[in-house]
Amino acid sequence: MEYHHDSEMKEVVAKYLNICIESKQNGLCKEEKDSKDSAGINKLPRIENAYTTILSELGEDVDREGLLRTPLRAAKAMQFLTKGYKEAPKDILNDAIFDENHEEMVIVKDIDLFSLCEHHLVPFFGKAHIAYLPNKKVVGLSKLARIVEIYSRRLQVQERLTKQIASAISEALEPAGVAVVIEATHMCMVMRGVQKMNASTVTSVMLGKFQDDPKARKEFLDLAIRK
Amino acid sequence: MEHSKQPQYTSNEIKDTGDSSSVPNGHFDGLVKRPAGTVRTPVPQPPAAECVSHRPVNAVMESWREERTRSVEDNEMSLPSLAAAYTTILRGLGEDPQRQGLLKTPWRAATAMQFFTKGYQEKIIDVMNDAIFDEDHDEMVIVKDIDMFSMCEHHLVPIFGRVHIGYLPNKRVLGLSKLARIVEIYSRRLQVQERLTKQIAVAITEALQPTGVGVVIEATHMCMVMRGVQKMNSKTVTSTMLGVFREDPKTRDEFLTLIRS
Numbered sequence: 001m002e003y004h005h006d007s008e009m010k011e012v013v014a015k016y017l018n019i020c021i022e023s024k025q026n027g028l029c030k031e032e033k034d035s036k037d038s039a040g041i042n043k044l045p046r047i048e049n050a051y052t053t054i055l056s057e058l059g060e061d062v063d064r065e066g067l068l069r070t071p072l073r074a075a076k077a078m079q080f081l082t083k084g085y086k087e088a089p090k091d092i093l094n095d096a097i098f099d100e101n102h103e104e105m106v107i108v109k110d111i112d113l114f115s116l117c118e119h120h121l122v123p124f125f126g127k128a129h130i131a132y133l134p135n136k137k138v139v140g141l142s143k144l145a146r147i148v149e150i151y152s153r154r155l156q157v158q159e160r161l162t163k164q165i166a167s168a169i170s171e172a173l174e175p176a177g178v179a180v181v182i183e184a185t186h187m188c189m190v191m192r193g194v195q196k197m198n199a200s201t202v203t204s205v206m207l208g209k210f211q212d213d214p215k216a217r218k219e220f221l222d223l224a225i226r227k
Numbered sequence: 228m229e230h231s232k233q234p235q236y237t238s239n240e241i242k243d244t245g246d247s248s249s250v251p252n253g254h255f256d257g258l259v260k261r262p263a264g265t266v267r268t269p270v271p272q273p274p275a276a277e278c279v280s281h282r283p284v285n286a287v288m289e290s291w292r293e294e295r296t297r298s299v300e301d302n303e304m305s306l307p308s309l310a311a312a313y314t315t316i317l318r319g320l321g322e323d324p325q326r327q328g329l330l331k332t333p334w335r336a337a338t339a340m341q342f343f344t345k346g347y348q349e350k351i352i353d354v355m356n357d358a359i360f361d362e363d364h365d366e367m368v369i370v371k372d373i374d375m376f377s378m379c380e381h382h383l384v385p386i387f388g389r390v391h392i393g394y395l396p397n398k399r400v401l402g403l404s405k406l407a408r409i410v411e412i413y414s415r416r417l418q419v420q421e422r423l424t425k426q427i428a429v430a431i432t433e434a435l436q437p438t439g440v441g442v443v444i445e446a447t448h449m450c451m452v453m454r455g456v457q458k459m460n461s462k463t464v465t466s467t468m469l470g471v472f473r474e475d476p477k478t479r480d481e482f483l484t485l486i487r488s
Contacts, residue, residue, distance in 0.1 A: 043319040050312040050319070051383065057305035057312070058344045059297040060417055066380045067417070074383040075319075080454045082320045114453040118328050121313070121336040123385060123449055155322055155329070187385055191376040192342045 047075035081116055081123075084153030089168040093147070096140035097173065105216070107131040108144045109224040117188045118155035126184025126200065128152075129224040132169055133176035133209050133216065144169070158184055158203050166205040177209030179220050297347045309337035343378050343385075346415035354412065355434050358402030365438070367478070369393040370406045371486045379450045380417035388446025388462070390414075391486040394431055395438040395471055395478070406431070420446055420465050428467040439470030441482045 051071035055062050062071075109129040117124050128148050132139075151164045166180045181204040190197055209216050313333035317324045324333070371391040379386050390410050394401075413426045428442045443466040452459055472479050 043321075047316050047319040050315040053312040054309055054340065054383075055417075057309045058340065058417075059301065059305075059347050060344075066419060070381055070383065070417075073381050075316075077382045077384060077450065077454050078316065078320060082322075085321050112459055119332055119335055120339045121316075121332065122339060123453060125453070155317075155320075155332075157328060187387075188339065191385060191387070192339055197374055 044072075044075055044079070047078060048072050051075055080153075081114075082154055084150045087150045087153075089147055089150060089172060092150070093139065093143055093168075093172045096143045098138050098140075099136060100134065100138040101136065102134050102138055103136075103176070105131055105133055105219060105223075106138065106141075107220065107224050108141055111145045111148050113148055113152050113182065113184065115152040115154070115156045115158075115161060115184075117186060118157055120188040120192075121155070122186075122188045122191065124156075124158065124184045124186040124188070124201075126182060128165065129181045130165065130169070131179045131210070131220045131224060132173065133178075135174055135176045137173050137175070139169075139173055158182060158186075158201055162203045162205045166207055170207055175208065177211070177213075177216060178205075178207045179210040179217065180205045181221075181225060296350055297344075299348070302341050302348075305341070306334070306337055309340065310334050313337055342415075343376075344416055346412045349412045351409060351412060351430050351434070354408045355401065355405050358405045359434065360400050360402070361398060362396065362400040363398065364396050364400055365398075367393055367395055367481060367485075368400065368403075369482065369485055370403055373407050373410050375410055375414045375444065375446065377414040377416065377418045377420075377423060377446075379448060380419055382450040382454075383417070384449045384453065386418070386420065386446050386448050386450075388444060390427070391443045392427065392431070393441045393472070393482040393486070394435065395440075397436060397438045399435050399437070401431070401435055420444060420448075420463055424465045424467045428469050432469055437470065439468070439472040439475075439478060441468045441472040441479065442466065443483070443486060 048071040051074045052062055055067060055070065060067060062068075107129065108131075109127075111128040111130065112125070113128045114123060114125045116122070130144050130148070147165055147168050151161055151168070162180050162182050166178050169175070169178045169180075181202065183200050183202045185200050189195075189199055206217060210220060211217075310333040313336045314324050317329060317332065322329060324330075369391065370393075371389075373390040373392070375386075375388050375390045377386045378384070392406050392410075409427055409430050413423055413430070424442050424444050428440045431437070431440045431442075443464065445462050445464045447462055451457075451461055468479055472482060
């Protein structure tokens, strides 16, 4: 019995070392071959194996009941949490832009946002508030939330996320101004590291009239942020 | 995965001959597969909630004192393979691990994950031994709103919430921060909320032999909020009541009212 376990252990160790080496080689080749991998399914086994390695390296028993399918679940969860890579704003915005003779501020606030910190692979979540001053073109309201989804479901840095959302709206609608404010809690700061429970990070991007005109900015902040 | 090992261990079999070095931590499904001598890194087994009551008392005490631990050296040795695994994951997700923001991410993520599972490195006995005092006090002691952070063992995604602990001492009281430290040890692991609640309650019971213990955890599961069913405001509440908290409804009522206020 002991021999059996021992040799199996060695097999597993050899296997994951090979996987590490293989994946490095394959990874480089694959990137040259197919830069646009439409089937995330292809990559799933590799991510799964990586998670199995992680579980055993953390000192857990990968064969215990609760962890049996965890590598698969964790791999799928990670793919879901980074599904924004496969989506582009133009795919969702194109049909929902309407000509409307409206030039007053449009605000969509308290959009729940969930993203992954690219430095620690740990979630950060919060709310996004978006405002724009239309220039004869308005966009379907849910599309603003969908843009947030596209950019947040990636490995992100909050500053970049805010900017990407603002730029996407700006490019699609060419409005007179766009403002995006995100306030988020970073689990990498709360669960580990400095461990400050109540800290939240606020970033904002003001484009066009929101940048030039303090009154427009003030109106937005009063309506969206002040409770 | 070696599924052939599973049928050999039924829930009635105890692979425990009383030898303290191979005592499993009460987890019957998936017992210690590797005998102590051949293991490179110790494999701790969190106790299964339902099994504790069936086992003889001294075996339960043994398991509490003999929790297998990961060491700091183990952490250092695992770091390269953990980092390699994370690099594979980054590539698998379609990211470029060579871009500036992601260059050191595998190492940071590996260290973060080790931190999130640091409960495997600590033993209850180290944390509690000096802080048990004889005190002639038999009224309820409650420590509430203890912030708790754990990892869902099914999706490897955070769980966070608050723990409320109450106990009725039986001539022995525990240093208050030790209750929070017990929470830390058991929560910084790959957990299931039900098991976490029970483990905290059982640890306090075994250490103090109080008249009763009550533990309530309310937590948010990111696996439900960020993915899957995506319900933002849902909370999961679990509780374990032992001893007089279970038998006497008035005691339980007092505890629940005080933690709510």
